[in-house]
Amino acid sequence: MSSEFVECQRGAEATLSRGTYLGKRVLLKRRPPKAYRHPHLDSALTKERTRAEARALIRARAAGVRVPTLYLVDLQRSSIYMEDVDNGITVKDYINKIQPKTEEESKLDSLMNEIGICISKLHSDGVIHGDLTTSNILVTPTSGNFGKLCFIDFGLSHTASTIEDKAVDLYVMERAMESTHSEAQRLLMRLLAGYLSHSGKAAEDVFKKLDQVRARGRKRTMVG
Amino acid sequence: MVVALGFEGSANKLGIGVVKDGEVLSNCRRTHITPPGEGFLPKETAKHHRDNILDLLKEALDVAKISPKEVDVICYTKGPGMGAPLVSVALVARTVAQLWDKPIVGVNHCIGHIEMGRLITKSDNPTVLYVSGGNTQVIAYSRKRYRIFGETIDIAVGNCLDRFARVLNLSNDPSPGYNIEQLAKKGKKYLPLPYVVKGMDVSFSGILSFIEERAPELLKNNEYTPEDLCFSLQETVFAMLVETTERAMAHCNSDEVLLVGGVGCNVRLQEMMGCMCSERGAKLCATDERFCIDNGAMIAHAGALLYQTAGPTPFNETTITQR
Numbered sequence: 001m002s003s004e005f006v007e008c009q010r011g012a013e014a015t016l017s018r019g020t021y022l023g024k025r026v027l028l029k030r031r032p033p034k035a036y037r038h039p040h041l042d043s044a045l046t047k048e049r050t051r052a053e054a055r056a057l058i059r060a061r062a063a064g065v066r067v068p069t070l071y072l073v074d075l076q077r078s079s080i081y082m083e084d085v086d087n088g089i090t091v092k093d094y095i096n097k098i099q100p101k102t103e104e105e106s107k108l109d110s111l112m113n114e115i116g117i118c119i120s121k122l123h124s125d126g127v128i129h130g131d132l133t134t135s136n137i138l139v140t141p142t143s144g145n146f147g148k149l150c151f152i153d154f155g156l157s158h159t160a161s162t163i164e165d166k167a168v169d170l171y172v173m174e175r176a177m178e179s180t181h182s183e184a185q186r187l188l189m190r191l192l193a194g195y196l197s198h199s200g201k202a203a204e205d206v207f208k209k210l211d212q213v214r215a216r217g218r219k220r221t222m223v224g
Numbered sequence: 225m226v227v228a229l230g231f232e233g234s235a236n237k238l239g240i241g242v243v244k245d246g247e248v249l250s251n252c253r254r255t256h257i258t259p260p261g262e263g264f265l266p267k268e269t270a271k272h273h274r275d276n277i278l279d280l281l282k283e284a285l286d287v288a289k290i291s292p293k294e295v296d297v298i299c300y301t302k303g304p305g306m307g308a309p310l311v312s313v314a315l316v317a318r319t320v321a322q323l324w325d326k327p328i329v330g331v332n333h334c335i336g337h338i339e340m341g342r343l344i345t346k347s348d349n350p351t352v353l354y355v356s357g358g359n360t361q362v363i364a365y366s367r368k369r370y371r372i373f374g375e376t377i378d379i380a381v382g383n384c385l386d387r388f389a390r391v392l393n394l395s396n397d398p399s400p401g402y403n404i405e406q407l408a409k410k411g412k413k414y415l416p417l418p419y420v421v422k423g424m425d426v427s428f429s430g431i432l433s434f435i436e437e438r439a440p441e442l443l444k445n446n447e448y449t450p451e452d453l454c455f456s457l458q459e460t461v462f463a464m465l466v467e468t469t470e471r472a473m474a475h476c477n478s479d480e481v482l483l484v485g486g487v488g489c490n491v492r493l494q495e496m497m498g499c500m501c502s503e504r505g506a507k508l509c510a511t512d513e514r515f516c517i518d519n520g521a522m523i524a525h526a527g528a529l530l531y532q533t534a535g536p537t538p539f540n541e542t543t544i545t546q547r
Contacts, residue, residue: 012467012474036466036499038459040414131423135475156421168377172423179371180475216377 013049013155018084021071027084029053030077031155046078049155054080056127056154063125065118066150085150088138091115092180094146095134095187103144111139111146112187116194118149119173123166123206124199130156132169133176167209170195174214226532229284229295229320230524231277233313234305234333235358236264238273240280241521242288242295243528246343249288251514251521252280260393263386270308277316284520292324297536299527302330303545305358310544318542327536329527330543333518334359335370337484339529340522345509351478353469353497356485356518357382357401360465362424362472373472374424381461382487384428388457391436392450399517404454405490411455415448419460424471426464431457462493466500479506489516 005019005028017028031046033039054073061067069083091111098104115137122129129136131153140147158165173191177184196203225245232239236258241251256272258264285292300317303310314330321328338352352363352370360376379387382401389400394407418434420427435457442448448456469481481501483494494510501508515522 010474012471034463034467034500035503036496037463038414040416041419041459041463044416045419133423133475156423168422172425175374175425176423179366179373182367213377 021081024071025084026071026081027068029080029082031079047075050075050078050080052157053154055159056129056157057082059125059127059159060122060151060154063121063127065121066148067154068150068152085138085140085152087140087147088150089141090135091137091139092134094139094141095181104146107144107146108187109190111149112190113194113197114146114149116191116196117198118151119170119191120195120198120203122151123169124202126159126161127154128158128160128165128169129154130158130169130172132173134180135176163205163209164213166206167213170206170210171213225296226528227290227294227296228299228524228528228531229297230331230336230520230522230527231298231300231313231317232333232336232518232520232523233273233277233309234301234303235309235356235518236269236272237518238276238280238309238313239518239520239523240277240284241519241524242284242290243521243524245528246525248521248525249290250284250286251519252284252287253517253519254280255398257397260395261390262396263390266306266308269306270312273309273312277313281316281320292320295324295326297527297531298324298326298328299331299523299531300328300542301333301336301523302537302543304333304547305544307544307546310546314542314544318539321539321542327531328539328542329531330537330541331523331527331530333523334361334363336522336526338363338370338482339526340515340519341482341484341509341511343525344511344515345482347480347482347507347509349478350480350482350509351469351473351476352482352484353465353488354485355381355465355483355487355493357386357487359485360426360428362468364472364476364478366476373475374426374468377422377425377427378429379432381426381428381465382485384432384461385457385487387432388435388439388454391439392453399486401487401490404458405492407451408454408458408492411449411451411453413448413452413456414459415442415453415456417456417460419464421464421467424468424475426468428461431460458490458492462490462496465493466496469497470500470504473504473506479504481506481508483508483510484516486517489513 005017009016072081136153138150236256239253242249254276298321360380362374386400394403498508
């Protein structure tokens with residue numbers, strides 16, 4: 001069956017292929033073994049992540065956040081069959097493509113706000129994404145609008161409800177944005193505002209923790 | 225043509241080297257070695273540096289066959305590192321700069337490692353994994369700056385290994401990490417340990433607590449040997465490093481990895497990184513202990529580059545910083 005699948009992307013950890021499953025256009029995500037890792041560690045990690053990803057996709061959906069629909073999990077082959085999001089492009093590409101001073105640019109603030117709200121929804125239901133970046137959120141742009149958000153790549157996700165986990169999750173996002181987008185700080189403020197608007201009081205504790213987590217990042221301000 | 229004299233003393237290694245336009249003329253080093261079971265402390269390390277620095281300076285100049293007159297620029301480590309050792313070395317660098325009337329340049333220790341690695345391996349635009357007793361960072365050059373893509377959120381990987389060496393009471397000569405590496409080669413039985421990767425960041429303190437807590441019991445029951453534990457620890461923490469490096473490579477579409485820092489001379493880490501690289505069709509650039517471990521030549525080389533592009537550091541800014 002997988003012979004009909006065509007590889008479309010090779011990430012650090014998994015390969016993505018497109019094909020058909022039960023008459024539907026699907027994305028097949030496979031985690032090939034890593035030869036550099038000890039076999040025990042490799043199979044444990046692969047299983048754990050495939051399972052965590054499938055679980056998180058279901059939980060995220062229940063939390064009201066759009067994610068690809070899950071069709072099949074094959075733990076033996078560490079494969080997940082899921083919906084291939086129509087016209088989805090990553091938020092990273094979307095931001096990079098935007099022309100300055102256009103209508104789309106003014107929509108960026110509401111996009112970041114929306115992302116903040118979605119992350120808050122995930123956190124409220126105990127879903128920690130674990131690898132939030134602008135490459136792991138899709139948008140489906142239609143003329144002048146970013147369309148619907150879709151969160152992907154839950155491979156490093158876990159369920160937790162501690163403030164620490166939520167703060168670190170936001171911190172990962174912050175770091176990823178700083179290294180990819182020139183206007184990261186402004187965008188991030190918007191994102192956090194969205195998070196606050198949905199989480200309310202709970203967000204204040206998370207932000208307090210976030211300050212502590214930032215302080216742990218040790219040497220990045222040093223300029224020689 | 226620039227002849228640069230570099231002073232390094234941010235941790236327990238004191239290094240002085242002379243570099244002439246990318247050619248290493250001398251690279252001398254003294255290491256402050258503590259008894260088994262003990263780490264090095266700022267005060268004693270600074271004393272070690274003070275006791276050795278003048279002899280080492282003379283040796284570095286003699287080996288390079290260079291007189292103070294021929295030196296064009298004095299370079300020293302501004303940070304990051306331990307305060308007291310940094311100060312003791314910066315003080316000597318500032319003094320000779322004034323005595324010999326030479327310009328002085330403060331160098332970021334991490335950039336020293338990266339530039340030296342690039343010089344030795346001739347890599348062009350690599351994703352850098354900088355791993356040592358004090359630092360664990362995945363760095364890439366993007367938008368005109370070295371940027372940290374991922375790093376440890378608590379202790380450095382070298383610190384994790386060193387502190388486990390103390391649990392096993394291993395010798396600190398030549399370094400605790402080296403002795404762990406030798407034991408790990410004979411380890412067979414794998415003990416599953418926590419594996420902590422958060423995005424591109426890693427964390428080691430939980431792994432250390434986990435293995436510190438269980439090691440005495442596991443050894444007493446003869447379930448695992450010290451070799452097995454060293455092996456398991458290395459396999460786990462190195463897998464985390466290789467994974468985050470690979471993620472950074474995928475993120476920046478990079479096909480070169482440069483491995484620098486003291487832990488970078490661990491052969492098992494080089495092997496694992498090489499394996500990941502060949503799976504991706506990428507190239508691994510690694511160096512040996514002369515340049516991986518803290519040294520003066522790297523500070524001289526990075527300082528010379530800085531001097532040629534940005535000029536000297538104003539004397540009143542030749543301070544140090546621990547961060």
